[in-house]
Amino acid sequence: MRLMVAERRDEADGVISLVLEAPGGGALPAWTPGAHIDLHLEDGLIRQYSLCSDPGDRGRWRLGILREPRSRGGSKQVFDKLHPGDLVEVSGPRNHFELRPAARYVFIAGGIGITPILPMITHAERAGTPWTLLYGGRSRCSMAFTGELTRYGDRVTLVPQDEFGLPDLARPLGKAAEGTHVYACGPEPLLNAVTAQMHDWPPGSLHTERFTPRAASGPDEPFQVEFVASGFTATVPPDRSILAVAEDAGVAVDWSCREGTCGSCETAVLGGRAEHRDSLLSGPEREAQDCLMICVSRAEHGCPLLRLDL
Template identity: 45%
Template sequence: MTTENAQRLVIRRASWEADGVMSLELVSADGGDLPGWEPGAHLDIVVPSGLVRQYSLCGDTADRSRYRIAVLREPESRGGSAEIHDTALIGRTIEVRGPRNHFPLEPAVAYVFVAGGIGITPLLPMVAAAERAGVAYQVVYGGRSLASMAFRDELPVGAHVRLIAEDTGGRPDLATVVKESPEGAVVYACGPNGMLDALAEACERVGRELRLERFGSDGEGAAEAATGASFEVELRRTGAVVRVGESDRMLDRILETCPDLMTSCEEGFCGTCETTVLEGIPEHHDTILNEKERATGKTMMVCVGRSKSSRLVLDL
């Protein structure tokens, strides 16, 4: 694991927020202030087994004394959520990296916040920021049932906030939500891939800007990055040069020299392995960077990246 932006925090409190959803409160061991953060930020959490998982910060951005995250127990997860739910964590010191933000709230004339299940977590601070700024917004929060929908009591009360439980009200009509949104509104969304894909189609039809954060990947990025022209990668800090063959995964070649590189999803959706590009032209296959960020060529997700140039120089 790299030590960049790493800190050790104490889990002070765990609380049930909904069926299967536990929140954790993390504080500094010495009681000092924590690094500031903005809506959309997340932490990389190193769970006791050594797995690295990402969780959105869902507390108060003005409260520097603590961080709050929420974890949904997922039977089909890769192990992190079950470990957090099944391990006695209160009082334990854990290693984290961040906060980091690939999902920032950008200025807009109005917002539409769409959450699916645990996807409410990155949106909670955004709603609070819009409320403070006096910017028009609406919230559409869908879940399997009201009992499964965490933090619903923390949302403002009013017609601009809609809670839609699938067991009683079906699924949100996303096409209508987008169509009826104000001109110039920006849609922010987090939830299952199916919901996000439907929302993307609806936004494209009416010309709304969409910012989203995904729970997972459809695997296309990793598949696209699995083959391509061979290239060299110079790891500037270590001084090593590795060769990535036509059917090699760049991450595997890098880990042979940098085994402590922090990685997690290895599918291009979590951002843990984001690395600074010093020279060369990266080939992106992640679902995090937008087109503008990709065009700068300044960083890349090395788990699903390749190179358009014959040589790539990374800050590793």
């Protein structure tokens, strides 16, 4: 789709919001809380940003975007070149952080991780489902959208690190609660701490979204991939991905981020076992061994052959 930037606002230090609309008006595709879209920028750059507007508003999509100090060009382009009236190519939406029905929600956000949480709160409010939010950031002035969160009173706890230190996760997560689902989005140290705090919670209680890829563990090894639908087998060397090998062979594949954070290249596993290196699949989804992200994931150590539906 080709959408127009209708609004641009400063939301915090280093954070802006963009509101996108169809150039001639009209409804945009429906989406659910947790969804993201791809922005197709100059020089072939594609970047994923969470939708943080009201899912019930089909006329506009809002994005919250952090200017990354170590940007590889994506956020710099957005900040420097996208202004009201400009057009931008967009694809999606897709959702790998789906809000599931629950008796109660605990939302935990760090920094720009607040963006997918905002529509989840809107949904929970409309459904009458109890919820709380713990929202941390480096400083109060770096934390976006705090103004619109004030309407929720003491259900929202703001924890600027320069005032209060790190968030106290024991308060919302200290006691396992049947029927409560926890949704957390933010930097890796926060997500690791949340995971550790919830070690005795019922399986499936925690749902996370990462904005950066997981670190690989151990050296890479060559392995074979049978591209079942295409009818051939190829070797994936240690320094290449399944996606790259598929492209070299002329296999039509979808991709966007190439770092396991968007889900565009999700592919069905028909045989063998994968070593999952993406930042999307949950523990049970990894154990199911029925799909993988071919941009980063590989064959499990000791598995010489993966059979994929490609």
